[in-house]
Amino acid sequence: MKTRMRLFYPLLIALVLAAVTFAYAAANTVPASSAGDGSNTISGYTVSNVHYVLDTTNPSVISAVEFTLSGANTPQTVKIQLVNGGDWYSCTLSLSTYSCNVGGAVSAYDAAYLRVVAAQ
Template identity: 55%
Template sequence: MFHLRIPSKRLIGMFGLVLLLSLAAYGFAAANTVPVSSAGDGQNTISGYTVSSVTYTLNSTTPSTIDSVSFTITPAAGGNAPANVKAKLVSSSSTWTSCTNTSGTTWSCAPSGGVSASSADELRVVAAQ
């Protein structure tokens, strides 16, 4: 013969409380909003910014040395212009050069002492608001 156990009122009450707390937590998490921003890092297309119009300036006395690089940074739709931009030209290097906004969306980076053109194997740009 089978006996059916009916849960106690205490167990049903605890289950109801857990359910209520779960729904409240879900509601608070769903209410979080994050403002639109632009940020990115990588060697391929990044959704936060588009880097274009890249120009390298060679040293006038030693043209095998890159004195600076300039480029245009365009934020994705709805994104803000970057406030901090850094770049590096040698993939194996851990040295990042701070860039300066020269006008509008144009930025310029001048690595200290320049970079040998033969060792420059990438242009990696990190931009943030």
């Protein structure tokens, strides 16, 4: 009987401690929040109707670039680059055409390509 009592009291103490710990943890409140993890395919945009606007006083420089983008969503940020490693120019949407003011900073000779970056 003494050996049963020796096992009973430690087991009883462990159960009481577990119940108190559970009750304390259940009393904690955590504010609602959101978290997530996932992946999705990055779909591209199709650039079309590209129009280079030459400066009216010096037609050897580009003053703006205009084009349309088609894709699943309307991008929030659109920028272009006309010279490899050169400056990036922000674009704005008006109706369905994006217009990027270059301000005559790029000569028509130096504009080697049109790089368009668009993101939601």
